[in-house]
Amino acid sequence: MKSLDDLKKIRDAAQSKVQMRGKNEGIRVLVGMATCGISAGARPVMNKFVEKIAEYNLDKITVTPVGCIGECAIEPIVEILQGENRTTYCRVDVEATERIIKEHLIGGKVVSDYVIGKYRL
Amino acid sequence: MIERSHVLICSGSNCVARGAKSLRAEFEEHLSNLGIRHEIKLVNTGCVGLCEQGPFVIVYPEGVFYALVKSKDIKVICEEHLYKGRIVERLVFDEALTENKEVKAFDEIKFYAKQTRIANRNCGLINPDDIEEYIARNGYRGLGKALLEMTRMEVIEEMMASGLRGRGGGGFPTGLKWKFAYNNESDQKYVICNADEGDPGAFMDRALLEGDPHSIIEGLMIAGYAIGADKGYVYVRIEYPTAIEKLKTAINQAKNLGLIGNDIFGSGFNFDIEIRLGAGAFVCGEETALIASIEGGRGMSRNKPPFPAEKGLWDKPTIINNVETLANVPEILFQGAEWFAKIGTEKSKGTKVFSLGGNIKNAGLVEVPMGTTLREVIYDIGGGIPNNKELKAVQTGGPSGGAIPPHLLDLKIEYETLHEVGSMMGSGGMVVIDEDNCMVDICRFYLEFTVDESCGKCTPCREGTKKMLEMLNIISSGHGTLEDIDKLEHLAKMVKNSSLCGLGQAAPNPILSMLEHFRDEFETHVVDKKCPGGKCKALIEIFITDDCIGCTKCVANCPVNCITGTAKQLHTIDTSVCIKCGICKNVCPVDAIISI
Structure with a gap:
């Protein structure tokens, strides 16, 4: 350890190791992972979210598997919670995942093609 | 692949003693079976403090606190929570859920709400091996x-x-x-x-x-x-x-x-x-x-x-x-x-870690700002005394400290305040004593310890602690007199003033502080020949009251077979044979056995 910069490099690289532990006040991505969700293909979707969020280095976004919300016919369902705002996406596949990350999580704009209103009134 | 979830397994010695060691292997097995091992990071951490409820498993990012986790529970946590995202409510620490069954944040849990963790800032949060x-x-x-x-x-x-x-x-x-x-x-x-x-x-x-x-x-x-x-x-x-x-x-x-x-x-x-x-x-x-x-x-x-x-x-x-x-x-x-x-009081800055133990609901490790009252530590953080018992005293400072009676519970914890009431901060032991304890007996416990641990170099400590223990034994056996109590106090002061190092100087503290706050209890031992706490064997008799339901549990557990009675009939103890071990009291389901 020859300088403080060396320490800071290790620190920055190790941030992802502990960041998740503690209070999470950022955006939460909830992926429906009950039996219905899993059989409809929620697992690769969730993995994609985790992978891409790490890839784009998006701080303060956590991905959580959740249970069934009762709309089994239009799974996989992904909900984005941001403060009081809740956006529900349906029939999310890997392709949709990429759009949601780019347009919604990064761009801040809801991807209207997949919102629940398209499927249910 | 970045893990989506971190599972923290408390691996402090207290949790390990309660079986935490096998938990990691169970997680490895079940997560692998489900094919999600690579998505989850398993971390063995240090003590999270709430030892009474251990072993702990904490799942992030949700921050779910699973308490009293056994190895057979891991399968359910893996299958339900980590695979399907359904929190296993029955395993969550009861104070970590809101009335609507929502997960509370770490600092909203009552045990942690009043704590400020500086020394323990990383304990239970990081992997100490990394x-x-x-x-x-x-x-x-x-x-x-x-x-x-x-x-x-x-x-x-x-x-x-x-x-x-x-x-x-x-x-x-x-x-x-x-x-x-x-x-x-x-x-x-x-x-x-x-x-x-x-x-x-x-x-x-x-x-x-x-x-x-x-x-x-x-x-x-x-x-x-x-x-x-x-x-x-x-x-x-x-x-x-x-x-x-x-x-x-x-x-x-x-x-x-x-x-x-x-x-x-x-x-x-x-x-x-x-x-x-x-x-x-x-x-x-x-x-x-x-x-x-x-x-x-x-x-x-x-x-x-x-x-x-x-x-x-x-x-x-x-x-x-x-x-x-x-x-x-x-x-x-x-x-x-x-x-x-900015943290703490004028003379005592920062926080102090205490190991809270004895007759307390949430025994464990707590870190509070200086100036927090004993009442807050015992009732708000510690959850109070179990089994509806009354608080008799709080012992701080271990064998070098003293006992603080209930009327001083609003005392702010500082080096000086504790010293003024005859106790001391010590390294941070805090033992809560309920009404079923005898102060003479507790003094004997601490003196036995210092007699053993005295290095023997100086006479006041080597001989003094031994004599003080002998005097306590006489009081406990019912052969003591009021004069003995005065002699004990005199000797205690002498050992305190003349010992070479801190061990001897502090060894009489338990006696001196108990004599200051609980002198009447010592006097009851020598005058009435009774032990109010029911601990000094020579001074108590064990009886079965009319509340007895005749369950025969005490009969089965008595080591000297001195209890007679058939099912659904009032049992009796033959006091001439009874060795007053108290096992019957502990096993009685209706508290029908008392010692007087």
Whole structure:
């Protein structure tokens, strides 16, 4: 350890190791992972979210598997919670995942093609 | 692949004793079976503090607190929570859920709400075997700041401004201690971490060593830089094998990164750390005895002055700081003395870690700001006394401290206030005593300990503690007189005033404080020949009351078969045979057995 910069490099690289532990006040991505969700293909979707969020280095976004919300016919369902705002996406596949990350999580704009209103009134 | 979820498994010694060791293997197995092992990070952490509810498993990012987890529960947690995202409510610590069954944040849980974790800032949150996790939480930045931006005197001044005082019990200002050693010129100086935690019931230092060993290493190095020492020792008792193992790992990792070694951060400062193992003698927590032990001699204290800061290890200027004191140091340098000095009271700054035990619901490790009242610690954090019993006293400071009666519960915890009521901060043991305990009996317990642990060098301690124990035994046996109580008090004061070191000077404290606050209980033993707490065997008889439902449990459990009675009939005890062991009292489901 020859300088403080060396320490800071290790620190920055190790941030992802502990960041998740503690209070999470950022955006939460909830992926429906009950039996219905899993059989409809929620697992690769969730993995994609985790992978891409790490890839784009998006701080303060956590991905959580959740249970069934009762709309089994239009799974996989992904909900984005941001403060009081809740956006529900349906029939999310890997392709949709990429759009949601780019347009919604990064761009801040809801991807209207997949919102629940398209499927249910 | 970045893990989406972190599963923290508390692996402090208390949780391990309750079966936490098998949990990791169970997780590995079930997560692999489900094919999601690579998505989940398993982390063995240090103590999270709430030992009574352990073993703990905490799942992030949700922050779900699973308590009293058994190995058979892991399958359900993996299948339901980690695979399907359904929190297993029945396993969640009851106080960690809201009325709507929503998960509370860590600091909303009552046990943690009133705590401020500075010394324990990383305990239970990071993997102690991974230096990178410590660095990610700003570890070693305090050291970097000290070495590169501050002179040695500035570090000492910062410590003095912070108001940090020794957490081992004495409460001596840490900065001032460092200044003495700084001012003593010498070709070689030493710093020592006193990890010889010996009070019965105290485990704060062990939890810190096991859960965050790097904070102690960093603190020791900062102390070394400040006084001009390039060599540090950690004196730890061999009774703490896990702590020693974690410490060794931590030292090796720090050496590999060049954080221990030569020219640290390019500052020109060199430092090396060695672990020295003690055999577990209580007196070796006293600094001069500790030094004798490191030098290879018999652990015996000597007269002070000269103080170690002047003539310590191998006659060189040495400072000795307690584990908890050192754990505070890096954070003070990193966040600044001003930040630290805002926490606590005028004379006692910062926080204090207590190991809360005895008759208390949430036994465990708590860290509170100085100035918190005993009532808050016992009722708000500790959850009060179990089984609807009344509080009789709070014992602080272990065998060197005293008992505080219930009417003083609103006392703010500070070095001075505790001293004024005849107790002391000590290293942080806090034993809650309920109405079913006898003060004479508790005094006997502590005196038995000090008689065993007295090093024997000075007469007042060697003979005095033994005589005091004999007098307590006479009182407990019902053969005592009022005069004996006065004699006991007289002798206690004499031992306190004339012993060589802290062990003997503090050994009479339990007796003196109990005589001050609970003298009537001692008098009941000698005048009425009764033991109100029902503990002194010579003074009690055990009876079965009419509440007996005739369940025969006591009959089955009595070791001397002195209880007679058939099912659904009132049982009776043959008191001529009864050995008053109290087992029947413990097994009775309706509390029908009493001792008078």
